[in-house]
Amino acid sequence: MTSITVPKVKKTxxxxxxxxxxRRAELWRRIKRNKMIYLMILPGIVYFLIFRYLPMYGxxxxxxxxxxxxxxxxxxxxxxxxxxxxxxxxxxxxxxxNTLMLFxxxxxxxxxxxxxxxxxxxxxxxxxxxxGIQTLIYVPHFMSWVVIVSISFVMLTLDGGIVNSxxxxxxxxxINFLMNADWFRPIYxxxxxxxxxxxxxxxxxxxxxAVDPQLYEAAKIxxxxxxxxxxxxxxxxxxxxxxxxxxxxxGNVLELGFExxxxxxNASNRNVGEIFDTYVYVAGLQQGQFSYSAAVGFFKGIVGxxxxxxxxxxxxxxxxxxxx
Amino acid sequence: MLKSRKMLIGLMLLLLSLLLIxxxxxxxxxxxxxxxxxxxxxxxxxxxxxxxxxxxxMANLHTPEVPATTTLEEIEKITNTKIEIQxxxxxxxxxxxxxxxxTNTLPxxxxxxxxxxxxxxxxxxxxxxxxxxxxxxxQFENLQKLKENVQDNTRVDGKLYSLYQGRPLSRQGIxxxxxxxxxxxxxxxxxxxxxxxxxxxFTEDDPDQNGQNDTFGVTDRDDLIYGAFKAAASWFNTPNNxxxxxxxxxPEFMFDEYLQTMDYFKELHSNGYINQDFPVTSKVDQQELFxxxxxxxxxxxxxxxxxxxxxxxxxxxxxxxxxxNYVEGPTGEYGIWAIPGYGNMVMFPKSSVxxxxxxxxxxxxxxxxxxxxxxxxxxxxxxGVHYEVVEGRALPTEDSALMDREVRPYxxxxxxxxxxxxxxxxxxxxxxxxxxEDLFIDNESYLIEDPTIPLYSETFTRDGARLQQIITDATxxxxxxxxxxxxxxxxIDNWKSQGGQxxxxxxxxxx
Numbered sequence: 106m107t108s109i110t111v112p113k114v115k116k117t118x119x120x121x122x123x124x125x126x127x128r129r130a131e132l133w134r135r136i137k138r139n140k141m142i143y144l145m146i147l148p149g150i151v152y153f154l155i156f157r158y159l160p161m162y163g164x165x166x167x168x169x170x171x172x173x174x175x176x177x178x179x180x181x182x183x184x185x186x187x188x189x190x191x192x193x194x195x196x197x198x199x200x201x202x203n204t205l206m207l208f209x210x211x212x213x214x215x216x217x218x219x220x221x222x223x224x225x226x227x228x229x230x231x232x233x234x235x236x237g238i239q240t241l242i243y244v245p246h247f248m249s250w251v252v253i254v255s256i257s258f259v260m261l262t263l264d265g266g267i268v269n270s271x272x273x274x275x276x277x278x279x280i281n282f283l284m285n286a287d288w289f290r291p292i293y294x295x296x297x298x299x300x301x302x303x304x305x306x307x308x309x310x311x312x313x314x315a316v317d318p319q320l321y322e323a324a325k326i327x328x329x330x331x332x333x334x335x336x337x338x339x340x341x342x343x344x345x346x347x348x349x350x351x352x353x354x355x356g357n358v359l360e361l362g363f364e365x366x367x368x369x370x371n372a373s374n375r376n377v378g379e380i381f382d383t384y385v386y387v388a389g390l391q392q393g394q395f396s397y398s399a400a401v402g403f404f405k406g407i408v409g410x411x412x413x414x415x416x417x418x419x420x421x422x423x424x425x426x427x428x429x
Numbered sequence: 430m431l432k433s434r435k436m437l438i439g440l441m442l443l444l445l446s447l448l449l450i451x452x453x454x455x456x457x458x459x460x461x462x463x464x465x466x467x468x469x470x471x472x473x474x475x476x477x478x479x480x481x482x483x484x485x486x487m488a489n490l491h492t493p494e495v496p497a498t499t500t501l502e503e504i505e506k507i508t509n510t511k512i513e514i515q516x517x518x519x520x521x522x523x524x525x526x527x528x529x530x531x532t533n534t535l536p537x538x539x540x541x542x543x544x545x546x547x548x549x550x551x552x553x554x555x556x557x558x559x560x561x562x563x564x565x566x567x568q569f570e571n572l573q574k575l576k577e578n579v580q581d582n583t584r585v586d587g588k589l590y591s592l593y594q595g596r597p598l599s600r601q602g603i604x605x606x607x608x609x610x611x612x613x614x615x616x617x618x619x620x621x622x623x624x625x626x627x628x629x630x631f632t633e634d635d636p637d638q639n640g641q642n643d644t645f646g647v648t649d650r651d652d653l654i655y656g657a658f659k660a661a662a663s664w665f666n667t668p669n670n671x672x673x674x675x676x677x678x679x680p681e682f683m684f685d686e687y688l689q690t691m692d693y694f695k696e697l698h699s700n701g702y703i704n705q706d707f708p709v710t711s712k713v714d715q716q717e718l719f720x721x722x723x724x725x726x727x728x729x730x731x732x733x734x735x736x737x738x739x740x741x742x743x744x745x746x747x748x749x750x751x752x753x754n755y756v757e758g759p760t761g762e763y764g765i766w767a768i769p770g771y772g773n774m775v776m777f778p779k780s781s782v783x784x785x786x787x788x789x790x791x792x793x794x795x796x797x798x799x800x801x802x803x804x805x806x807x808x809x810x811x812x813g814v815h816y817e818v819v820e821g822r823a824l825p826t827e828d829s830a831l832m833d834r835e836v837r838p839y840x841x842x843x844x845x846x847x848x849x850x851x852x853x854x855x856x857x858x859x860x861x862x863x864x865x866e867d868l869f870i871d872n873e874s875y876l877i878e879d880p881t882i883p884l885y886s887e888t889f890t891r892d893g894a895r896l897q898q899i900i901t902d903a904t905x906x907x908x909x910x911x912x913x914x915x916x917x918x919x920x921i922d923n924w925k926s927q928g929g930q931x932x933x934x935x936x937x938x939x940x
Binding site: 174372387388389390391394 | 523524530531532533549550552553651705708709710718723891895901904905906911923
């Protein structure tokens with residue numbers, strides 16, 4: 106507000122304050138007029154202030170040698186020492202690479218799948234069948250990662266898991282899925298798809314219902330078959346939804362599911378599976394290095410922010426709406 | 430339209446106000462608690478010992494559920510205290526401990542879980558965040574009885590900050606299927622070769638005689654220390670964590686014996702004599718393989734024989750188990766690694782125990798705990814309900830669910846050991862369990878001690894746990910055949926360059 110009230114033409118103090126008052130009155134008038142709407146967003150604002158902004162105060166400890174009993178006010182300042190330690194640690198690039206790899210899998214492998222499923226479901230004519238499928242594929246979303254990972258474990262273990270028993274019956278060699286670094290990423294992304302793909306279709310299906318039926322009629326008259334209708338009508342119509350979701354997904358770039366990855370980690374796959382979230386947990390909560398892990402988390406947050414801004418810019422460059 | 434809008438707004442407001450009330454109540458009630466606590470503390474101070482002294486203990490919980498307070502009430506009555514115990518599941522005790530420490534909300538008496546967590550708190554201890562106890566213990570008749578040599582193992586810079594919970598120095602050994610061994614004409618293994626032969630025979634010679642190839646030898650889990658690996662390493666005479674070579678202290682994994690143990694496991698693994706996924710097998714799954722008759726050998730705490738038997742006999746009534754400790758390696762000598770005489774310890778943060786007076790009251794409680802009268806309540810429960818006295822020992826009730834619900838968790842707040850606190854030793858009707866108790870004592874003649882217990886290394890305190898991960902991972906990878914000796918050497922070099930060399934230097938300098 107204040108920055109707007111500094112025009113190039115010099116004004117007296119009285120004028121400035123008068124202008125300010127006017128603006129303030131205008132703002133109040135608008136708020137009053139739409140008070141119900143403002144009231145409705147209030148819980149959201151309160152939520153963000155309390156749970157998202159207030160805790161940022163704690164980031165201060167990443168520049169300190171934080172000792173709990175001395176508190177934030179009493180601990181010594183160490184500047185960027187913890188960041189230096191992070192960037193010079195030999196693990197840094199491994200973790201960075203692993204995080205980006207899993208992120209890449211999320212964007213390039215997982216992200217298109219709910220879209221494809223939605224498009225396919227949209228072509229199903231039998232409503233009962235369609236509803237049934239939809240409900241069934243939502244279910245895994247409500248299972249915790251512990252359950253998903255445990256079920257995978259039981260299926261994949263060498264000591265009597267069904268997948269390996271099947272391979273054995275077929276006369277193939279057993280595969281050590283759990284203790285092999287090469288299998289970590291495929292297992293990770295398959296589990297993500299298993300759990301989230303169904304849930305992810307909700308928004309796309311909703312967007313598809315909103316497509317104007319006249320467009321399909323026009324396309325049919327022009328001789329488009331079902332595939333062409335999908336390609337030239339459905340997909341372009343939900344493009345903006347796809348892009349918004351993509352940007353939001355990128356915003357979560359480094360939220361790869363701590364629980365999930367942590368449960369999958371073991372001695373053989375740590376060099377491909379350790380990501381920032383698990384590193385923060387081990388260093389901070391298990392080994393008590395609060396300041397260092399705060400610094401790692403801070404760094405992760407900054408990377409996420411940069412990604413969102415870049416993605417949003419890109420979206421705007423292609424004349425899409427973006428998220429802000 | 431208007432009506433529904435109003436209703437919607439009303440609903441929103443209702444929700445919001447409920448939320449606010451909820452937040453408000455919580456802070457109000459915790460304030461009230463605090464005031465109560467403060468009030469009674471002051472009262473306790475002014476009126477002498479009439480008012481029960483209130484304080485909180487944080488302890489680890491080894492059972493799935495928080496226990497009933499039946500026995501705690503008895504303890505409170507005798508000691509004239511009012512105790513709140515914050516039970517934290519043992520699995521995530523470190524998390525909770527560190528979180529409580531980070532937010533300055535540690536209670537008055539804090540159990541630390543084990544040596545590793547104790548090492549983490551070394552900094553804070555040196556900074557004077559916990560009460561030093563040396564000058565107070567003289568005043569307490571029973572606390573004085575705590576063993577000097579075990580206390581020495583818990584000293585920081587020569588000062589005592591904790592009361593320890595005693596544990597037999599080494600409970601490691603073998604539990605095996607006696608019936609299978611008898612079927613195959615095998616004796617308890619006394620050499621590592623015998624052990625290997627038993628694992629082979631249990632895998633290949635159909636020990637359960639059902640005509641099917643459905644058994645294997647050793648069941649192990651994702652734990653190189655309390656699982657089979659470290660016990661087997663001791664048979665090969667590997668040092669316990671650190672050992673001396675040419676007058677210099679070096680970590681165990683730089684010794685040839687460690688490599689021999691890894692080769693031994695590699696062979697067990699590649700032949701299929703051990704569960705193939707042991708590096709990712711949980712303790713529950715590991716024991717399940719033993720109970721359901723898939724595997725015949727379990728290496729770990731021999732005391733587990735009781736619970737293994739109870740569950741296994743429900744599946745197969747003909748099962749017979751036995752315990753054994755003595756296994757000599759290629760050198761012809763048996764050795765077994767030892768813990769420093771304590772399993773857990775309790776400390777008193779200055780942030781919550783604010784005055785000397787309060788500290789003395791808490792110590793008085795623990796002093797009373799160390800009498801047979803109170804300790805038997807804590808450890809065995811109420812006589813006639815939870816246990817009977819047989820031949821001067823306690824025989825717990827057969828209703829193990831009742832024990833789990835009302836007694837067993839409180840064993841976690843024991844101080845000292847039967848020798849010093851005078852509680853009953855256990856009486857075991859199940860013969861192998863009784864034998865395991867004897868073997869704990871037998872083990873004491875063959876102990877391999879960790880020479881770094883009284884030493885200090887700053888790097889080890891800060892980075893030890895993280896660095897150990899490198900070695901743990903490499904050890905598994907070697908056993909699975911994913912890396913060779915050069916690969917393992919590379920891991921050691923990596924360990925050294927990331928701070929391991931400093932640890933070696935620092936330990937040697939303080940030796």
